[in-house]
Amino acid sequence: MEPVRAIELNGFGGPEVMTWAEAVDPAPGHGEVLIEVAAAGVNRADLMQRQGFYPPPPGASEVLGLECSGVIAELGDGVHDWQVGDRVCALLSGGGYAEKVVVPATQLLPVPDGLDLGAAAGLPEVAATVWSNLVMTAGLQAGQLVLIHGGGSGIGTHAIQVARSLGARVAVTAGSADKLQRCKELGASVLINYRDDDFVAAVRADGAGADVILDNMGAAYLARNVEALANFGHLVVIGMQGGVGGELNIGALLRKWGTVHATNVRNRPATGHGSKAEIIAEVRRQLWPLVADGTVAPVIHAELPISEAGEAHRLLESGDAFGKVVLRVQEL
Numbered sequence: 001m002e003p004v005r006a007i008e009l010n011g012f013g014g015p016e017v018m019t020w021a022e023a024v025d026p027a028p029g030h031g032e033v034l035i036e037v038a039a040a041g042v043n044r045a046d047l048m049q050r051q052g053f054y055p056p057p058p059g060a061s062e063v064l065g066l067e068c069s070g071v072i073a074e075l076g077d078g079v080h081d082w083q084v085g086d087r088v089c090a091l092l093s094g095g096g097y098a099e100k101v102v103v104p105a106t107q108l109l110p111v112p113d114g115l116d117l118g119a120a121a122g123l124p125e126v127a128a129t130v131w132s133n134l135v136m137t138a139g140l141q142a143g144q145l146v147l148i149h150g151g152g153s154g155i156g157t158h159a160i161q162v163a164r165s166l167g168a169r170v171a172v173t174a175g176s177a178d179k180l181q182r183c184k185e186l187g188a189s190v191l192i193n194y195r196d197d198d199f200v201a202a203v204r205a206d207g208a209g210a211d212v213i214l215d216n217m218g219a220a221y222l223a224r225n226v227e228a229l230a231n232f233g234h235l236v237v238i239g240m241q242g243g244v245g246g247e248l249n250i251g252a253l254l255r256k257w258g259t260v261h262a263t264n265v266r267n268r269p270a271t272g273h274g275s276k277a278e279i280i281a282e283v284r285r286q287l288w289p290l291v292a293d294g295t296v297a298p299v300i301h302a303e304l305p306i307s308e309a310g311e312a313h314r315l316l317e318s319g320d321a322f323g324k325v326v327l328r329v330q331e332l
Helices: 044-051 124-137 156-163 178-188 199-203 220-230 249-256 276-292 306-318
Strands: 004-011 016-021 030-041 067-075 087-091 101-104 108-110 145-148 170-173 191-195 210-215 227-235 259-262 300-306 324-328
Touching: 004 227, 004 259, 016 306, 030 087, 030 124, 030 300, 044 306, 067 101, 067 124, 067 178, 087 101, 087 276, 108 276, 124 156, 124 210, 124 227, 145 199, 156 178, 156 324, 170 220, 178 191, 178 227, 191 199, 199 220, 210 220, 210 259, 220 249, 220 300, 249 276, 276 324, 300 306
Parallel strands: 145 170, 145 210, 170 191, 210 227, 227 259, 300 324
Antiparallel strands: 004 016, 030 067, 030 101, 030 324, 067 087, 087 108
């Protein structure tokens, strides 16, 4: 039998610390399935883990990769809703950059007919992040204005489509005219070049502001995000690309009856209130029909072989990608 392989980190640092090497052959426990991995999505969390800034949760795989697609190879005890051979994609706490990975069955999603496994690998993390934050946390509704920072990112391109499907108006920030045009094609109507434009002025042009803001910058945008909020607005911080420490003007927030949320998906519990299982169940119930009929589609910038994981990381770090970068592990 051929040995199982996975991306191994030889210390922390640049993309060169990643190597494709033999790994432990995983086996599913109670309530888990073993996936033969076809492809894995690349996320900024992977870059941070590679650099030593974002360790996996206790008990999770040390291998990079927060999402994958593939075929179920084995069922653990207690799994009754899935079968060996099912095409699935999965939300992971780690382990996606490998030929095989074990995951709780509650974190699986079926791959819709006609959707390539490579494209499906770029869905679970963005779907869980966007739906849990825009809908489950912020309660985005039809007619509201949502501001999505980083509209050209994997999360941004997905969030635009989800928000439009809900009937919301979408404002986005991006760093180039090309990215903004492509965001427009996905459904954004307020286009803001963060290099030249004031996003506060843009979303307050009609005097109201943004009902929901999905923010990946953290500290650098905190004060202006609060300024950009509409009354009763929700600011949801999901990233810290602009730093971790900022000053929050409580008075400004209070005058708007506003709310600031800070969330992530990776460190949530597997089950229970606010868990990965709860999010995936809602994604499957409410969002997945829109994926199945093509209303919300994965936006894939590039698909590279797993042997070029370093190049995939460099591409994501460059800021040139529009949408997701995916690593093809094997053909299934």
